[in-house]
Amino acid sequence: MLYPLLSTNPIPLFLSHQTPFKHLTPTPGRGVFATSHIPAKTIIDVCPVLVLGLEENVKHIEHTSLYHYTYNWPTTVPTGQPRTTQAVIFGLGSMFNHSTQNQNIVWERDTRLQIITYRALRDIEAGEELCISYGSHLTFVEADTSAVAAVEEDDGIEQLNQIHID
Numbered sequence: 001m002l003y004p005l006l007s008t009n010p011i012p013l014f015l016s017h018q019t020p021f022k023h024l025t026p027t028p029g030r031g032v033f034a035t036s037h038i039p040a041k042t043i044i045d046v047c048p049v050l051v052l053g054l055e056e057n058v059k060h061i062e063h064t065s066l067y068h069y070t071y072n073w074p075t076t077v078p079t080g081q082p083r084t085t086q087a088v089i090f091g092l093g094s095m096f097n098h099s100t101q102n103q104n105i106v107w108e109r110d111t112r113l114q115i116i117t118y119r120a121l122r123d124i125e126a127g128e129e130l131c132i133s134y135g136s137h138l139t140f141v142e143a144d145t146s147a148v149a150a151v152e153e154d155d156g157i158e159q160l161n162q163i164h165i166d
């Protein structure tokens, strides 16, 4: 069953439980797929986020399913020290699966505007799943067990530096 995602987004995408690429290990659950060619550097989506309080996250969210749909988000405690909390991503951002081997989407936080921008890392062909990197501290076993570990410091903060944006 394919769910078209065209109503609010000009990029041709669909949400599905299946990958049409048999040589790729399918990721569990739903994922986002391209319905036609997407050129490198295309902005896929700009998603607003809900930044969770540190205490709210530890006391509540970590004990719920929502925990699997949050991103690390930098924050500052009242004493001025930097800390990492979590943020809920609205829209497509919560539906991208992780891939070490086949990452084709990069993302960048804007902590002032509280948004995340997703962009094509390279040309993406019709039928390919759009995958991001969740970084190196996964809370699940990656479906593609042949994947090599992600670079330790790569938690997505500097990912847009990997591509040159004109």
Ligand SMILES: C[S@@+](CC[C@H](N)C(=O)[O-])C[C@H]1O[C@@H](n2cnc3c(N)ncnc32)[C@H](O)[C@@H]1O
Pocket: 027, 028, 029, 030, 031, 068, 069, 070, 094, 095, 096, 097, 098, 099, 139, 140, 141, 142, 143, 144
């Ligand atoms: C943000 S959700 C992604 C959407 C999710 N597949 C769904 O159907 O709602 C993150 C969850 O997807 C699963 N997931 C994402 N990438 C994966 C991968 N490479 N291998 C195994 N599970 C993955 C994990 O259960 C993870 O906690």
